[in-house]
Amino acid sequence: MKIWLADLTYTQQTISSDIAPAAVGMIAEFVEQNLPGASVRIFEYPEDLCDALDDGLPDVLGVSNYVWNGRLSSAFLRRVKEVAPDTVTVMGGPNFPTVAHEQEAFLRAHPWIDYYIVKEGELAFLRLLECLAETGLGAVPADREVPNLCYLDDAGAFVVSPKVERVMDLTSIPSPYVSGRMDPYLDGRLLPIIQTNRGCPFSCTFCTEGQTYWNKVRARAPTRSPRRSSASRRP
Numbered sequence: 001m002k003i004w005l006a007d008l009t010y011t012q013q014t015i016s017s018d019i020a021p022a023a024v025g026m027i028a029e030f031v032e033q034n035l036p037g038a039s040v041r042i043f044e045y046p047e048d049l050c051d052a053l054d055d056g057l058p059d060v061l062g063v064s065n066y067v068w069n070g071r072l073s074s075a076f077l078r079r080v081k082e083v084a085p086d087t088v089t090v091m092g093g094p095n096f097p098t099v100a101h102e103q104e105a106f107l108r109a110h111p112w113i114d115y116y117i118v119k120e121g122e123l124a125f126l127r128l129l130e131c132l133a134e135t136g137l138g139a140v141p142a143d144r145e146v147p148n149l150c151y152l153d154d155a156g157a158f159v160v161s162p163k164v165e166r167v168m169d170l171t172s173i174p175s176p177y178v179s180g181r182m183d184p185y186l187d188g189r190l191l192p193i194i195q196t197n198r199g200c201p202f203s204c205t206f207c208t209e210g211q212t213y214w215n216k217v218r219a220r221a222p223t224r225s226p227r228r229s230s231a232s233r234r235p
Contacts, residue, residue, distance in 0.1 A: 001133060003031065004058040006043040006076065008069050017068050020044070020185040020192050023121075024064065025176030030122040033174055035129055044185055046072060057084045059137055062117075062125065065093035074110060081112040088137055090128065092117035094208040103150050104158040115140075116150040120198070122173060123165050124148035170198065170220045196220055 005028055007021035021044045028040035041058075043049040061080055063073035070093075077089045091113050097103045107113060117124045127146045132138075139154050140146055147163040167173060176182050177192070186192060199217035200209040 001038065001060055001129065001137070002056075002058040003028075003038060003040045003060045003062075003129065004043065004049075004052070005040060005062045006049055006073065007064040008046050008049065008072050008076070009044060010069070010072060011045055011047065015189055017066075018190050020182055020190045022176060022182065022193050022195065024062075025181050026173050026195070027062075027121050027125055028181065029174040029176050029179060030172075031126050031129060034126055035133075038129065042181065044190065046076070049076065053080070057087055060088045060090065060129065060132065062090035062092065065091050065095045067095050070095045074113075078110075078112040086137065088132060089114045090117060090125070091115075092121045092125070098211065100158075100160055103160065104152075107150065107152050107158065111152075114151060118148050118150060119164055120148065120166050122167055166198075166216075166218065168218065170195070170218050 005024040007024045009015055009017035021042055024042045028042050031040050032038050041052070043052070057080065061077065063077060065073055073091065077091065080087050081089060089112060091110075096116060096118060097106055103116070103118075107116060115128060117128070124147050128140070128149065131140050131144055131146055135141065140149075140151070140159075142153070145161060145163060147161050147165040149159075149161040151159055153159050177194070182192065197217055197219040199215065200207070201215060201217060202210065203212075203215070204210040
């Protein structure tokens with residue numbers, strides 16, 4: 001499978017979100033570590049994604065959905081679906097309803113989104129890719145339970161996974177900096193960002209991590225060994 005992940009930012013007058021795409025970078029590293037033969041390409045700038053799409057379409061295109069880039073991400077998925085209906089489109093991120101009937105309404109209003117991943121993305125995206133590999137990019141079977149997933153099935157029925165999982169050990173996610181995946185984004189325009197922990201013990205209603213799902217804090221070890229040797233780092 002040709003897998004692309006994009007954490008897009010507007011770039012017209014300025015770079016609206018000037019953070020290196022470490023989140024999709026970690027998902028990419030986790031997938032490549034756990035899915036034999038997988039190769040994941042990531043994008044931050046929409047111009048780069050446009051150029052790549054001119055040269056060919058991916059089998060799976062996943063995009064992030066934040067309040068600052070949701071429309072931009074959705075526009076790319078919509079256009080890709082128009083020219084390549086067989087491309088599997090995936091969206092994930094916190095700019096999504098938490099109530100089931102509102103989630104269904106969102107997906108019906110955005111029919112170019114095949115699957116929406118809620119909460120953490122690493123395990124859910126990996127499980128989805130494993131399923132797609134087994135079905136030849138076909139629909140998720142009715143008896144297959146993929147965690148953290150919302151979608152409309154072939155009959156148009158709304159499906160939401162009863163399982164919402166978290167990564168228990170953050171050290172199981174390789175660093176996209178150690179692998180060299182972030183090197184193109186250390187370009188003087190974007191700020192590097194690292195994640196030391198996930199979760200929050202507080203329940204602030206204005207924050208996505210105020211949900212009970214995030215109450216248990218998971219922390220990285222202060223030291224860690226590289227997951228890739230220097231010889232295998234990306235150019």
